[in-house]
Amino acid sequence: MRGKMKAVVKKTAGPGAELLTVDIPAIGPRDVLVRVLATSICGTDHHIHIWNDWARQRIKPPIIMGHEFCGEVVETGDRVTSIKVGDMVSAETHIVCGRCPLCLTGKGHVCHNTRILGVDTNGTFAEYVAIPETNAWLNHRDTPLELASIQEPLGNAVHTILSAEIAGRTVAITGCGAIGLMAIGVAKAAGAAAVYATEINPYRSQLALKMGADRVFNPAREDVVRAILEETEGYGVDVVAEMSGHSNAVQQAFDIVKPGGTVSLLGLPAKPVELDLSEKLIFKGVTVKGITGREMYDTWFRVKGMLVSGNLNIEPVITHKFSLEEYAKGMELMDTGNCGKVILYPNM
Secondary structure (H helix, E strand, O other), X not given: OOOEEEEEEEOOOOOOOEXXXXXXXXXXXXXXXXXXXXXXXXXXXHHHHHOOXXXXXXXXXXXXXXXXXXXXXXXXXXXXXXXXXXXXXEEOOEEOOOOOHHHHOOOHHHOOOOEEEOOOEOOOOEOEEEEEHHHEEEOOOXXXXXXXXXXXXXXXXXXXXXXXXXXXXXXXXXXXXXXXXXXXXHHHHOOOOEEEEEOOOHHHHHHHHHOOOOEEEOOOOOOHHHHHHHHOXXXXXXXXXXXXXXXXXXXXXXXXXXXXXXXXXXXXXXXXXXXXXXXXXXXXXXXXXXXXXXXXXXXXXXXXXXXXXXXOOOHHHEEEEEEHHHHHHHHHHHHHOOOOEEEEEOOO
């Protein structure tokens, strides 16, 4: 398919991005071309937009931003067999090699050769995107565009929460960004006895309550360790999902977890975090799990199953909707933290 399209491009190394007219991407024999119907802003996109330390080290402009989306397949490569024109798809955004020892033993989510859509290859803040057939996730046509477009970050929340036993357990979620908010809903849907959240932003604290958190504590105003220990008769919670990446929150996670409990780490600290391994981890018998991306494709099936069950409602997380041309408004909201998921529509 030839022609031009509009796209949000990180054109040069520095803050900001530009809405440009560029070529519609060409596809290879094992790729599909998708007309993007909805795409959502991720924290990673915001990092690229503000050009933080991570972005300066990782991103090589020019590149089309964005990776969370849903859309309609409009063209398929000659060797594509499982996807057809007209299918509604989202995408596993980690493009892996499929041949390394990790991929071949079911650990593709930690493939050393991973390339990420919108980070290492052109992304979804555009009218069209090209993706490998193996990364296309077939959606049901009745799935709302907004929900279909945020399955990738929802997969992060599902992977993080379901990495531990949840039913009947107490759970703490540190950091209520969009994935943390989704994690609250996932924990409640999975049968958690109680879910406690920590968050300094009042707007997101209210969203956390809407998502089902039993209590939300502000670490900037109160001693969250003491508060959560009081809520749990001094023992701590069974499971902590650390979603913020803030060094204080990481340390607090090991203070509030019950001896023998589990800490699952999804947030990415900007710098190394100091931790008393003897007292906080070894002597407490804590299980620690590092979470990256989604398990391919077990997590995607779990996401689909939880949405189909009707027990998981993540609609409160979707707070703002803009046209693609208004992408800067979404980035400004991300600057303030006064948003959940921001959805962009290339054809609004």
